Amino acid sequence: MAEPARAVADLIVDRLRAWRVPRVFGYPGEAVAAIVTAIERAGGDPGFVRVRHEETAGFMATGHAKFTGGVGVCLANHGPGAVRLLPGLYDAKLDGQPVVAIVGEQARSPLGGAYQQGIEPTRLFADACGQFLRVARTAEQVPILIDRAIRVASATRSPTCVVVPDILQLAAVPDPFPAQGGSSAMAPGLPPARVVPHGSDLNAAAHVIGAGQRVAILVGQGAAGAASEILELADRVDAGVAASLLGKPVLDERLPFHTGVLGHAGGAASAQLMAGCDTLVLIGTNNPWTDFYPLPGEANAVQIDIDGRKLATRYPVSVPLVGDAAETLRALLPLVPNRQNRQWRDLVEGTVDRAREEAIARTDEPGEPVNPRRVLYELSARMPADGSVTVDVGSVTYWYARHLQLPVGARAQVCGTLAAVGTALPYAVAAKLAAPDRPVIALTGDGAMQVDGLAELVTIADRWHQWPDPRLVVLVLNNRDRAGREGPGWGAGDGRRGSATGALPLPDVPYAGWARLLGLHGVRVDRPELVGAAWDEALAADRPTVLEAVVDPAVRLDPPELPFAHLRGAPAGGAGPGDRRWRDQRLREHAIEELS
Template identity: 65%
Template sequence: MRTGTVTTDRTIADLLVERLRAWRVPRVFGQPGEGVALIVEALRRAGGDPGFVPSRQPEAAGFMAAGHAKYTGGVGVCLATQGPDALHLLGGLYDAKLDSRPMLAIIGQQTFSALGSAYQEIELPRLFGDACAQFLRTAAVPEQVPYLVDQAIRTAVSTRSPACLVVPHDLLGQFVPDGMPHPDGGGVLASAPGLPPARVLPHEQDLNAAAQLLGAGRRVAILIGQGGYGAADEIVELADRLDAGVATSLLGKPVLDERLPYHTGVLGQVGTAASAQLMAGCDTLLMIGTNDPWTGYYPMPGQATAVQIDIDGSRLASRYPIDVPLVGDARETLQALLSRVPHRRNRDWRDMIEGAVDRARTECDARAEERTARLNPRLVLRELSPRLPADAAVAVDVGSVTYWYARHLRLPPGAQAHLCGTLASVGSAVPYAIAAKFARPARPVFVLLGDGAMQSGGLAELITVAQHWPEWPDPRFVLLVLNNSDRAGRGGEPERGPETGAVRAPWPDLDRPAARGMPAPETVRAGDIPHAGWARLLGLHGIGVDRPDQVGPAWEEAIAADRPTLIEAVVDPSIPLDAPEQPFADLRGLTAGGVEEGAGTAVRGRAQTLRERAANGADLV
């Protein structure tokens, strides 16, 4: 192979970083290690373009990259060395895969000559083959590196999935040959950064068929997923044309203003009774950018005619039988539909929906106000709603906090909120929030998680927050830890503190626990971790609450603080999650007068008739 003449001190690691810069990658997340030390050094020489954000553990780096992709829409990039560090990236990669987000993992590998008997060697192609099924390559010669970076990012963006590039140590340290000659054998590795967005719209006849089905519906329900981002105005206009009710998936919760009187809330096990009732009573369903897995809460198969809009054709009809599938961008597809869908007034249906919404909201408020043995976690989330800034970014972890977020936190229009939705991996929220803050440092960020999730990496990554927050123009980075001591034992009782009459979490002075009549750290059970005390030890602000009257002032204190703040709420672990009743159990509760007997059979019969007429090209309106 021709190697060319070396006339520069640029290494292949520098070349890789330059290619990331050409793709306008703003930062790379990772934990430094031997296998990627040369890349980290090249990032340092690049002077912050791209920047490098070191994590305390490689798993967090993977979730930071996934979080970056979710909050920005761009490609999240992370790196790790071979062996154990590479293993820990899998959580973030699967998160990106299952939630359809572009991501690139760059993995350092042992030198080629050592493969087969190397220290920390893992068969990386086999390990990452499923998570990064769309693109997984190993660079072998310098000439491949720019090409493979281009193809990896292009594939990740085009397929909305993670990609993986493996680069051996010995290749990273080589100097860039003059002119970068192509390998012998005649192959030309030609590529260039950049991928202009495509415009994807359904065919005219499919749009017409969808408009006819929707216009013929008497009781229309709209289910919105994360694919509906950016189409809120079109969704509202269409819902008003059809007097439809609107529900969202968990990932689609931030898409639409939740104050709308016909917005029934989140659908599924974590959702509301109003959303379950909406699906139980509809005869027509429009799904927009959703792959919501709670199919037990969808209409019964055959109950409703259905239209689905999704940019990914492989998702169509994967959750519910679809009469008219539409492959296209949600916003433009809805704009095209609006000119075709007639105004079909049905105030009876809309009034039913709004009544169900009113009842559900009243029930949520009542449950938040319930007096419990310890602090009611529903109240803690409810009290954040009127105080949450409109430009906030919210990161939510896995566990009971997901239920309280879905039902009791009302997001203002414009707020972003993300969680590890489909993979549901505990410990993802703090890395998500760090990525969101780096993406827009002037934006307030809120993290919602339980004590178990905080102990699953959050305590370590709080060090990352403590390291970087002085660089942020807006210091608001608020963590809520709902401490119900569900990780190995009952937590310690909180201690009274001066701020706002609130309580401090256990051990505010971690350096002198014995002097405060508390056990030494090495004897403390896992459930006794002093989360707010740990924040104060790191130079951050820490607040503890255990009474309802302390919750609102604690939120206000945290939002006004001059540094990141951790609120530890000692909450009652016995609060039931109370999944909504299965929607097919009883349709009579949908209206005051009840749905007539045999309504389900009538709806299914009408759906079949509409399908047959659509198949024969008949006018459905």
């Protein structure tokens, strides 16, 4: 069947262009061939990023949304291609990112007719894209469905999906396409609103914060852009500040009262801050590691979030505030009394000093051949101020959380809530395409690299010549071990992870050599004294680089329960709810004693 001069597929591209979608991530296939051809006819507006696997298309769309704040768009064929989009869409759903999936459908046989690769897309995407999921049946529907999908994704910060049968994509349409009543496309754009809580709620929140003696602030990704307001609040009440894993880039981690990341990937200082506080302010965070929050009832809490559905889901909240973080804090600050408690701040800063000294000391511990902590620590001093960091899931997440200090202005993203392995490379491609004049560093392990990363290096090799700044460094921590080595206490509080999973050996792949085969640069380092020089070489290369660090699999992750329990005088063994309550009470008493 000859393709018409203008088809429904062109209407889809028109709407994407009207919404200023810069690029579509996808993999061509029979059920979306007409859309891919229409994108090519559009001359690069929007661009089409051909990936090696539909799963990475979904992750790239989510990575685009995370790094730019805009809507990520991905495209997938019917059948298995559509199935492979799901991980990326769930990543968008769980981390609250706007993503639109456009999925082709074979309409040559009735649904349910057991046709080859036949699936029911509305059932497949019903949960991931629950805010908006529609199947187009007429040409007149298509523009408004694309508009609504983008608008709903933006408004709800969630993934949406439009399914378009392949035959419909090829249907001829007049040029220009007429607007017909309710079927006409909507005006593109979603102007941001100013969302601020009511004055009575702000007063109630100010009263709770002002009454606190030991205030802790936990910031998440929703606090981005509110750094100055957070610091002013912290100084007004001498609060200590911790960050969720997704909130790590929000504040300068070199601040003397910044305790670092909270949770299993974090350190003891943040756990101690939470256990010692009597007032908790949650700003733009839905941190799932509730084991590290104060025990319910031990702290009064105020929570600020633009999405009211996330309020009080992790901790009992005395005053919930629906609003943008920066706007809400600006309205709140004049109401909070200037009630400084230097003793509490000194206690927090002392804890931070000890934690940082210990972290540096642990990077100097020997490894066979290299201590992985050292690799991330050496990057801190070399991290470009305008750089972006993408972090995979695995032991590298721990070393990133504890040993990489991000400079002010650097951006960083991780697959936080879904915690899917193999996301650092897709995120890095999305970040680089969004800002090709800025360096990008992807942090991954060998297990994650073998999931999708080796294939997506082909995508990087295909595109890097177009980038004004060619620096895209992929760090691979090669420890030949799929399982993280977990220290004692890892399972404290959940009862599900009480012992290490043991060694799961991986094939020893020549990652740096594979990069060189693709025309990229490759550096392999297996001596600790050469780690810094390896980073210098990778960051100075004239093309993307794979930095392969051969690291010791025996270096344990050691979540913070051990130093935490030691400080509180708790026995090393045992981690039941009663033990934790006793330890928390001991630390709280310790804090009060030092303040009295």
